[in-house]
Amino acid sequence: MSSQRLVIRRAAVLGSGVMGAQIAAHLANADVPVILFDLAARDGDPNGIVRKAVEGLKRMQPAPLVTRDRLVNIDVGNYDQHLDKLRECDLVIEAISEKIEWKVDLYHKIAPHLSDQAIVASNTSGISINQLSEAFPAERRSRFCGVHFFNPPRYMQLVELIPAAATDAAMFDALESWLVTRMGKGVVRAKDTPSFVANRVGLFSILAVMYHTEQFKLGFDEVDALTGPRIGRPKSATYRTADVIGLDTLAHVTDSQQQTLPNDPWREHFKVPAWLAALIGKGALGQKAGGGVFRKVGRDIQVLDMASLDYQPAGAGVAPEVEQILKNRNAAERFAALRASAHPQAQFLWAMFRDVFHYCAYHLAEIADNARDVDFAMRWGYGWAQGPFEIWQSAGWQAIAEAIAQDIAAGKAMSNAPLPAWVAARDHVHQAEGSYSAAENALKARSSLPVYGRQLFPDLIVGEQHERGETLMENDSVRIWRMPKVDSRIAVLSFKSKMHSLGKEVVEGIYQAVAMAEADFDGLVVYHDAPFAVGANLLEVMQLVKAEKWDELDKVVAHFQGATKALRFAQVPTVAAVDGMAFGGGAEVAMHCAHRVMALESYIGLVEAGVGLIPAGGGCKEMARRASEAAMRRGRQDPWEEIQKAFGSIIRGMTSKNAIDAKSMGFAAESDTVLFNARELPYVAIRQARAMFEGAYRPPMPARAIKVVGRPGNATLHMDLVNLREGGFMSAHDYVVSEASALVLCGGDVDPGTLVDEDWLLGIERRQFVELLKNEKTQQRMTYMLENGKPLRN
Structure with a gap:
């Protein structure tokens, strides 16, 4: 497959909030001159909102700028005075708040000021790209798509690239190639479905952990000890990650998921638990508010007690017998032991994995082109060592599938939706020839875009090996x-x-x-x-x-x-x-x-x-x-x-x-x-x-x-x-x-x-x-x- 070469001489980012400012910073890191836009300030300097955001980049940690001198690559502007500068821009990334009416209104404003060849991309985390595309005149829609960066943009590898129905295929290929080499990203092409791939699976994974925390009456610190590096997840595990994201943000995304997925068999679980609502109600929103599920008092770390909604010293760990199971490097034996154990920590882990596997299999055809894209999305976007399908395949595809089916029949799973027929028909989803596409019922090879020829040793998926030379x-x-x-x-x-x-x-x-x-x-x-x-x-x-x-x-x-x-x-x-x-x-x-x-x-x-x-x-x-x-x-x-x-x-x-x-x-x-x-x-x-x-x-x-x-x-x-x-x-x-x-x-x-x-x-x-x-x-x-x-x- 050949692709046209994309030249980005100048870019614009619309919206100077946390994500917009950091996307602008990473463009500046890559020596792309960028104009960062926002609303005109009501008082004083009309560019005051943007200037404050640019100044904030100096203090932000982890640092979004590779060196302070990269700030010279960022110009400032506002929608009232400087929209004419958009004509100089080859790429325009919109990164304003997740309200479709605000985005549509902004698109109407900028459309007359764009050059004919400019690419416009929304950094939305889940709004329909096709709906957003309709805000542009018909002749402009071929140059529009979704480009979802993960936070923080400099460090997170994943970018989800989402086409609309009218998106030009050659332009889309060229943009992917540019993102891979110039911006250093791992690109997953997502379908235009709510929350796309990583957040769809990632949010469900968090909700599954929350559900089973209550079911098995575990402490939040206990669960974080279980769901961090011991199972190939980041050190921040689940509840510390929630504190970093912001508990109010997590609640908002959960509510949004419930509204946009009315027919999802797991919809009843897209709700904010009572303990989380209570924390939000009293302003304990996580790290940004000085405390959430966890809080620091002096040198001590305290954790919320779900029953009393009061804090107590943190430090609960993993039970020795469960620790021993998790040390087993044989994935099949490890999962069999978790399921067989009567210990609530082991039962929690099995239940959490089971329901994530179930969810991913049920929705694969809808949300992703193939299983590899789901796995890379979770590795690159959420820091998992392996994606859900990789874990499942490593543990023995058929054995896990049978165990899931038995639990569904017994009413133990979070949903009674049956596993798709393709699950029982297969022994694996990843092999050297490609990864399984449920939508096409076929193995899909990796992208043949020339840019990937520059990766002699790409990230491997289970079932693949590098060429050694x-x-x-x-x-x-x-x-x-x-x-x-x-x-x-x-x-x-x-x-x-x-x-x-x-x-x-x-x-x-x-x-x-x-x-x-x-x-x-x-x-x-x-x-x-x-x-x-x-x-x-x-x-x-x-x-x-x-x-x-x-x-x-x-x-x-x-x-x-x-x-x-x-x-x-x-x-x-x-x-x-x-x-x-x-x-x-x-x-x-x-x-x-x-x-x-x-x-x-x-x-x-x-x-x-x-x-x-x-x-x-x-x-x-x-x-x-x-x-x-x-x-x-x-x-x-x-x-x-x-x-x-x-x-x-x-x-x-x-x-x-x-x-x-x-x-x-x-x-x-x-x-x-x-x-x-x-x-x-x-x-x-x-x-x-x-x-x-x-x-x-x-x-x-x-x-x-x-x-x-x-x-x-x-x-x-x-x-x-x-x-x-x-x-x-x-x-x-x-x-x-x-x-x-x-x-x-x-x-x-x-x-x-x-x-x-x-x-x-x-x-x-x-x-x-x-x-x-x-x-x-x-x-x-x-x-x-x-x-x-x-x-x-x-």
Whole structure:
């Protein structure tokens, strides 16, 4: 299938509420200039409402903006004065309140001001797209559709894309492709039914939990302990999620569902429970009101008691026998045990899953094209580890189907509606060829839009496997391979160690990969799923420390420095494909590659101070080299400003907030590539290596004239450290570790302006690193990190 390419030079967002402002922010993140509209303020600045919303983006958490400077991409406007600016916009997203009459009125206002090719999309969470389409003149309806972002738009992967009957198919394909690559989204095409896919299933799931909480007389904290990570759901589970959403919002959506689904067999359950109505009545609306189902009193968390409607200490957990059932990795055995158990917690879980499975099967033909779309909607929109059909299939399709049918017959299910006939006729809904469509009674393959060809390793559904490419070399720690369908002459190195830590075997794998690439290939990509790498293998290092093998440790550090040098000076381009955490040695590996292709949500930093060490794989050396080169480029003789900045980030163990921030912190180059869709990383990285090779790539010459600030700079940094220590802002050992960082960054005990080479700085790095390893306080930090997974301040 081919699709036209969509060019969005400018966009508009109508409505500056929570969702509208954040959608505008994410467009701005993606370097799309955007005009954010709202009503004209009655008093003062007519744009006051919008300006307040834009200002609020700076304070919002989690941060909707990748960097504050993205605000320059957002212009403000109001409907009274600036509708003529819509003619400049290729995409207009409406995100006002969920009242159809308000939306229709706004569409009437904007229609005369739109360009002929502008796409208009409603961010409605459930109003009929076909009804909204009718508000436009007939000739405009082909350029209208629904585009439902999930909150918060920057972080939530799901966008539901909903066509109206008149929506142009080619435009719709092009918009999906643009959302996937430019905005980094996972798109599910939804049918024009109330609440679409994710909220239809998600709301029912919440209502099922609420219903069975009462049926089995469980506490809200008890239910949250059951419905969080233990069953593959987010930590906020059910009732904490409700508090975050807002209990009044949840009640409004529930009432709306009851009104718009008059023939739904579960309609009697679309109602607000008495305890929820009571909370709303007294203004306990959840997190935004300071409390809802849960509230914080001082340092204590309290939870509502359903019977008394009063609060009590929270903390109820999962019964040991139920915990044991949930630890069973065999899904079929786990579900059979839940159903067979007499414990109310186990019965609750079975009942909740049973009714969600029942609901999804009954409504599949109506709400979604196929089972895969339902599962991805719940994974991407609600944070489930697996979607409902995946869970059902993993637990044994027919066994679960029979159990559901028996419970329906026995009157135990929330509805007596029979399972659809197709359920009994099948053994699964997902397989390699595609996922089941109840509407068409056929398996549906994944989308053939060209944009998905950029995803070499897309999110998998149960029954699917990734293509592995061709293995060139593999052991327990690394794999070197290639993907012939993209480029058979670009090698790829993947780490296999836990959290992709950099132990002896991984470091050796870097040498092998570089040698292989130089001998037989045109480039080398370092890629694996997130995290990119969490740093050195501390356990290996600690074993040598305990044996006091200091000479051997010196060689180990030198060997790692050699590996990063091999990446930097390789005779073919080396490209790091970074996703997630690249900490410590992981950051140093990325920093030494010729180019970085980074997923937007990548967090890069030299964090060694947390375990009482300094960067010694070339991290300090790189920061000093880059500081010197930056000063030269700016016509300054002294790199002091850049050194100060690097020093501050190293001694605090600071990490970038995202890939764009990594550039400003010096961990990445301005020319590096940032992708909003992490699934495109390996494809783009391989293509980048190819482009660099075809451009007659030449590795850099080793830097031989790095200007350092020397003794005076070191003395100034020491003064800062003394002030921090005396002010109680760092511990005595923080001071020792920071001294070592200062010495390396300043180039050692030399005159200011001295020109040194890379090996000089690497030598100081290595010696300071090994000296710190001899320090008992550093050893305590390393041990604590290994045992507890978090840093120790000593």
